[in-house]
Amino acid sequence: IAANGHAESFGFYQNRLMHVFTYASMTRPLTASQQKMIGGDERWGITPSDPMGTTIRRINTPEGNRIVIRNGWSFDPSMQISPSRIENYVKSHRLSFNRRYPELHDVDFEYSWGGRLCLSRNTVPAFGWVDKNVISACCQNGLGTAQGTLAGMAAADLAMDRNTEVITYLTNHDAPSKLPPRVLSYIGANATIKIKEFRARKEM
Structure with a gap:
């Protein structure tokens, strides 16, 4: 198994076993002008010094250049989470994203999800x-x-x-x-x- x-x-x-979820959101593809606006490399990742902090990744794929932001945790013994639970964490992602990229405040998240960890x-x-x-x-x-x-x-x-x-x-x-x-x-x-x-x- x-x-x-x-x-x-x-x-x-x-x-x-402890069933813990963490949450992430991914932007829609950034336009060429938006990529130029934030500058830097097309692909990178940043991990916080505190494991409860926000992880940010910029990914570059054939589907486009996007930013993925991850923060928020919950313990759910049922191993299931509701869409409303995810929506609550999307609000946190929006605040975190806007603090870091105020110039991209109008960039929507195209995908948001929760992923499960198992701890003892x-x-x-x-x-x-x-x-x-x-x-x-x-x-x-x-x-x-x-x-x-x-x-x-x-x-x-x-x-x-x-x-x-x-x-x-x-x-x-x-x-x-x-x-x-x-x-x-x-x-x-x-x-x-x-x-x-x-x-x-x-x-x-």
Whole structure:
């Protein structure tokens, strides 16, 4: 199983995985004059010093030159979010975008979405044998590209009865800790997120 938080949907790690969403918006393609207005390279990315801050990317593809802005977090144990939830975060994206690019205040967002992360309370992976002929390579704790690739490779080695340093590292952890009851988890996690976002407000 390499389904990250959806390991729970298969009956594993029940009430042990935290399903956190982060949100992003992408502008429509910038016109040639708008690109000239902001100048600089056609493609780049900026990561905030505070992980709760705003990440900005400028992308250049055959479909056009666009800016992608990402900020905002929420804890949603149901693993689902509503369109209205996304719309609320689009307002935050608009403010962040306008602060950085007041000259582009009339550039609309063409796409907005939420993406899911899987975390464990004790920041450990959900890796290893979970049933007969079933290996879990889940819960990357926010480092999906790196940890997910590593866990997938390790799962293949584990299935072949190979022992590697990566397998030793991934299995040398306790299991993901149990979470408090869902209502308490929801209130506590989202309150913590809001506090951290407030502290990172200068980078939002």
